[in-house]
Amino acid sequence: MRLISFICGCIAPFLPALAAAQATGPERLVFIGADPAEGRPGAIGPDLSVLSLPGLPAADAAGIEVLAALLRANPVSTFVATPESAGIVSGDLSLVADIALGEGAGGLTVEVGEDSMGLEEFGSRLSALVGAFNPARRQIAFVRVADPGDRFPAALGQLQGAMNGAGLAMSVVMVSDAACEGPRPGLHYGVIAGLPDRAPFGDAGGTVTAAEAKDWIAEALARDVARGAPCAARYSLILQGDDDPARVLVDVPAVPLMPEMESAVYMEAFEALFLLGSDDAGAIQTFLASCAYCPNEAELSARLADIGERQMALRLETGVWESIREDGTPARLKVYLENCQLCAFRGEAEDRIEWLEAAAEARAEENAAYQSFAAASDLPGLRQWVESCVACDFRDEASDLIAELEADTAFQEEQAQLTLAMERRNASMIEDWLAGCEICGAKNEAEEALAALEVEAAAAAPCVAAAGLPQQGGPRLLSEIDENTARQACGAALAAYPGNPLAVTALGRVEQAAGDLSAARAAYQAGIEAGLPAAYGLAAHAAYAPGDNATADYEEAETLALTGYALGDWLSGEVLTVLYSRGLIEGKGPEEAYAIALEQADAGNPVAQFFAGYFHRIGAGTTADDAAAVAWFEKAVAQGYLHANSFLAEIYEQGGAGVEADPVRAAQLYWTALEGGDPTARDRLTDGIEARPNAVIAEIQTRLQEAGIFSGRIDGIGGRNTASSVERFVELQLVN
Known part of the structure; x- marks a missing residue:
């Protein structure tokens, strides 16, 4: 559209008109040289009278032509008796006229239908026609001008004067290059029906004001041009009769004049409301390109522009994001979050920043761990660091330090010690290695091996309890071993963990108790090969006391016992004590014992x-x-070593240097020893009873009497009767 102009004009007072058929008539829309069907949205209601004139009648014939048109438009008309004096009003009037500008001998001409006339005559005829209707209100004229010669600018003043002469409130002039042969928009029907006032176009106040009509018509004309409609005006003018934007042009009817138009507007309004909440630019564009009345057009256009702006912003943000998403530091990502408009990648950016900050913290911790391992020459720690590091900033340094530590003599010696301990499956040796290692290059392996041995030891615990040494929680004497129970327990341990050194060695005691010294020695040797300290003491004791018809080997006993003693085995120390105290080893005597x-x-x-x-x-x-x-002796007795009772009792019998005599305590110690079957106590209270003090004998007699064994007189005299009672008591203890 070249021009949409709003020109205020002065509309002359309406002229006297012919008498019409009624005092107040319907809304009238008169078509002059135009087809009423063009732009008509379906059927028309009874409150709108549409009249059609083929041309613009001469001024003196206007009354007759209007009367004829009124008669044709009404099936039944009622006239007063003297029509000449009636002065009746025909109702509100709006016009639709198709004209063409031409050139004649006298200048510019206006062609209406088949008539051609000058501009002055056009004005007088138009004024006479409008006056002939004697309208209650002269409302709007829609003038469609065909101007192939571009004569309209020169004729504008005269045309405006002609329109003003008709006394119309508003004139809409639409100028095209030629008469349109296609369908033309029905602006006139929309205004007459009151659409400019209806929501969302106007304020729904019940009247179409000049301001509402101007805005609605201007948007419709601009829309046709924007769409390139076949009959869109090249330019248009809206001529207002005065400057009052509140002037009423149409009273909006309560009953729709055109139901089909109302339905179309309703459906479009519904779709527009939906699209106002949509981000589908394509759907909005399709609606704006195809709608007939286009409610909320401005808002939808604004939303479309906003969507476009957001799409542009999204494209820009996407470009920025693609360039920074892989940044190794969070600085640019934070700038993006601080300045983004749509922030479409906020979640990803925040996640990336969190990850980068966590990675930086983890990297710092990783590097600090390396520094700690390196400072401590922690070979296992360094190895683990190299295997698990993520950033690995010090991988080369760590690898070099690992190689250096592994080449160190101390490391190799430690490895050899651990290898031996693990080959022997010796938990004590592994524990000592872990406690004393400096480089600890195989700490993890040592801990795993120790844990495995602890599991094996737990499995062997019932076996050791049944046949192991006292230090291990087993019986002190071979005679105290329950062979069946011990074999079952040790067999179960060996079934679960074949070669378990604890179970193998303990089973050797069972074999020795059963008299199979060869099997016992084989078991002890297996324990020795595993580095088990107890195995050395057992093998040493077997060499010292091989049993009947076997020759003792004191030197072998000492060799084995020395090794076991060095490993902390108590039995080995006991064997050495006996060997040395008895002078069985040359050069060693009581002092060493x-x-x-x-x-x-x-x-x-x-x-x-x-x-x-x-x-x-x-x-x-x-x-x-x-x-x-x-x-x-007191310490040994307190730990249950039965043999110590008799020797402690001997001192308490008479007392000694720094020790007071305590016959009651002595008798108590003897009695405990007798209950345990101690041969020393038995000998002293039978064959050696005469040497015991009377007070001690009296205590023993009392205890024997309480046990129901001694029936003699408690006199403290160690005679044959008392000794016999002691014998019977011991025999009963052995039976029980």
């Missing part, structure tokens, strides 16, 4: 505590000291 006994006594070995007390009692390898002897 006492030193070993004292060391193991301090370690808590009850047998060694007995030996330490015994050496102090007889003054062998150390000074004779009854008080020291009592102290060690």
Whole structure:
């Protein structure tokens, strides 16, 4: 459209008109040289009278032509008796006229239908026609001008004067290059029906004001041009009769004049409301390109522009995001979040920033871990670091340091020690290695091996309890072993863990108790090969006391015992104590025996505590000291070492240096020993009973009497009757 102009004009007072058929008539829409069917949206209601004139009648014939048109438009008309004096009004009037501008001998001409006339005559005829209708209100004229010669600008003043002469409130002039042969928009029907006032076009106040009509018509004309409609005006003008935007042009009817138009507007309004909440630019564009009345057109156009802006912003943001999404630091990502408009990638950016910050923290922790491992020469830590590092900023340094540590002599020695311990399946050796290693290059392997051995030890625990050494929680004497129970327990452990050194060695004691010394020695040897300390002591004891018809090998016993003793085995120390105290090893005597006994006594070995007390009692390898002897004997007794009872009782019988006599305590110790079947107590209270003090004998007689064995008089005299009662008591204990 070249021009949409709003020109205010002065409309002359309406002219007197012919008498019509009624005092107040319907809304009239008169077509002059135009087809009423063009732009008509379906059927028309009774409140709209549509009249059609083929041309613009001469001024003096206007009344007759209008009367004829009124008669044709009404099936039944009622006239007053004297029509000349009636002065009746025909109702509101709007016009639709098709004209063409031409050139004649006298200048510009206006062609209406088949008539051609000058501009002055056009004005007088138009004024006469409007006046002939004697309308209550002269409303709007829609003038469609064909102007192939572009004469309209020169004729504008005269045309405006002609329109003003008709007294119309508003004139809409639409100028085209030629008469349109296609369908033309029905602006006139829309205005007459009151659409400019209807929501969402106007304020729904019940009247179409000049302002509402101007805005609605201007948008419709502009829409046709924008779409390239076949009959769109090249340019248009809206001529207003005055400057009052509130002037009423149409009273909106309560009953729709054109139901089909109302239905179409309703459906379009519904679709527009839906599209106002949509981001589908294509759907909005399709609606705006195809709608007939286009409610909410401005809002939809604004939304379409907003969608376009957002799409452009999204394209720009996408470009920015694609360029920064792989950034290794969060700086650019944070700038994006601080400045983005749509922030379509906020979630990804925040996740990336969180990941980068976590990665930076993890990297710092990883590097700090390396520094810690390197400073401590922690070979396992360095190896683990290399295997699990993510950033690996110090991978080369770590690899070099690992190689350096592995080449170190101390590392190789540690590895050899651990290898030996693991080959022997020796938990104690592995524990010692873990406690004493400096480089600890195979710490993980050592811990895993120790854990596995602990599992095996747990499986072997019932076996050890049934046949192991006292230090391991087993029976002290071979005779105390329950062979059936021990074999079952050890067999179960070996079935679960074949070659378990604890179970193998304990089973050797079972074989020795059964008299199969060969099998016992084989079992002890297996334990020795596994590095089990207890196996050395058992093998040493077997060499020292091989049993009937076998020759003792004291040197082998010492060799084995020395190794076991060095490994912390108590039995090995006991064997050495006996060998040395009896002078069975050349160059070794009581002093060496006492030193070993004292060391193991301090370690808590009850047998060694007995030996330490015994050496102090007889003054062998150390000074004779009854008080020291009592102290060690008491420790051994407290731990349940039965043999110590009789030796402690002997001191309490008479008392000694620094020790007061305590016959009651002595008798109590003897009695405990008798209950346990101790042969020393038995001998002293039978064959040696005469040497016991009377007070001690009296206590023993009392206890025997309480046990229902002694029926004699409690006189403290150790005679044959008392000795016999002791024998019977011991025999009963053995039976029970």
